[in-house]
Amino acid sequence: MTIRIDAICIGLPKPFNGAELSAIDKRPLEGKATFRSFGIEGDMVADTKHHGGIDMAVHQYPTDHYRKWYEVLGGHPLLTGPAPFGENLMVAGLREDGVLIGDRFRLGTALLEVSQPRQPCWKIEHRFGRKGMVAHILGAHNCGWYYRVVEEGEAEAGDELRKVEDGHADWSVARVFAALYDPAANPNQDELRAIAGLDRLTGKWREKARGRLKS
Template sequence: MSVTVQAICTGLPQPFNGAELSAIAKQPVDGPVMIRTFGIEGDMVADTKHHGGPDMAVHHYPHDHYADWDAWLGGHDLLAGPAAFGENLMMDGFVETGVLIGDRFRIGGALLEVSQPRQPCWKIEHRFGRKGMVKRIVKQHICGWYYRVLEEGEAQAGDTFEKVENGHEGWSVARLFAKLYDPADNPSQTELEEIAALDRLCELWRAKARNALES
């Protein structure tokens, strides 16, 4: 499956909430940009404790969700622009239920691998000025995800985003997120053992499964 990339977006840390900085406000890049193992050139992370690193190099939030968010919010200006959820890649055609942990995609000269779901945080609600968004993300498993970069390369808006290899069968981003993050979805011991053994899942989330098994 392949789709066309609408935009590649980057941002720098800016004042966000008092003294707090955030790079959630991203804008499309004009022309080609390098995608490196540490992320897209020109894109920076403000909170290096919770964001960034090789397993969070590139962020993808499905543009497919924008219409439902617009209806739920009763309209919002951010949804008419790019990267409303701070994502690096904007395109239609891929959502959490149809993307597997470990799926590999080619974009321009870069090769990306799905490494983990994205944990929603308070910054989304602060950006939109609306409470309840994180709760909705957790309940509906519309979390978005991150890629690690297996091969660095140049890419730009208009490039094809093509799936070139399947990841872990049965473990979509949505299912993985639900099992480890949704209080309403209790994973079985077998499921936790499977999660802990997913070699393309980032170590942080595999550790979550191991800790749940031990407790």
Template sequence: MKVVVDALCIGQPKPFNGVELSAIDKQPVAGPVAIRSFGIEGDMVADTKHHGGPDMAVHHYPRDHYAAWGEWLGGHDLLARPAAFGENVHAAGITEADVHIGDHFRLGTVLLEVSQPRQPCWKIEHRFGAKGMVKRIIKQHNCGWYYRVIEEGMASAGDRLEQVETGHDEWSVARLFAKLYDPAHKASREELEEIAGLERLCELWRSKVRTTLDT
């Protein structure tokens, strides 16, 4: 699987909701950029409790979803440019149904590994000024995902994102997200045990599933 990356995007914390800061407003970066274990150089997070760290180094949200969001929202200026959803990687041709937990992707000289789906939060609705977006993400499973960085390197817009290894091939990002967030697809105990055993899934999500199994 190969797709061309339209833009790599970075952002700095800015006032977002009163005194609260957020770096969700990201902009495309020109030319080659370093991608380190902490993320793309020049990109920062404001809420270090819920964002950032090696398992959330690089965020990818499919451009494939933009058209449907435009119809649902009745149009929106944010959808006319990259990183409407605060993503670092802006590309079309790959979605949550195509990507598995633990898949490896080469981007430039960087090696990325899919570590977890993105958990939707209120900031998306605040950014777009629209209620119901989180509910729709949960129903549609169009959550986006995070990569951890296996090999640091350089990448730029126009590079190909190429899958070079399949991870947990029975657990796409879409399926995992649905099982843990969508009440219509609630995981069975057997599925929860399987999720807890996914070695390439980030430890935070595995720990939450183990806690659920123990209750």
């Protein structure tokens, strides 16, 4: 599987909601991006409690979803600009149901590993100025995902994102997200135990599965 990167986007914290800061507003980087274990050089997070860190170093959101969002929202100017969902990688041709937890991709000289789905929060709705977007993501499973950086390196827009190793069989980003966040889903104990045992899934998500088992 080989797909080209349309843009690599970075951003710095800016005023977002009163005194609150956010780096969700990202812009394409010209030239090479350097991928470090903590993320892309020049890219920062404002809320270090819920974002960033080695397990959420790089965010990808499928550009394939933009057209559907245009229909859902009745159009929106952010959908014609860069990184409307605060994504680092703008890529077409990969979706949550076709990407496994733990899949490894070579991008330039960097090696990335899918670590978890992205849990949506209120900042998406605030950025777009539209209510109901989080609920739509929970039901449609169009959440995007994060990578950890297994091998640091460099890449630029136009480089190939090449899958080099399969992750956990049968456990796509969409399936894990649905099991733990879609209110309509009803995962059984075997499924929850399986999720808790996915060693390439981030600890926070595995712990959430264990918590569901206990309840």
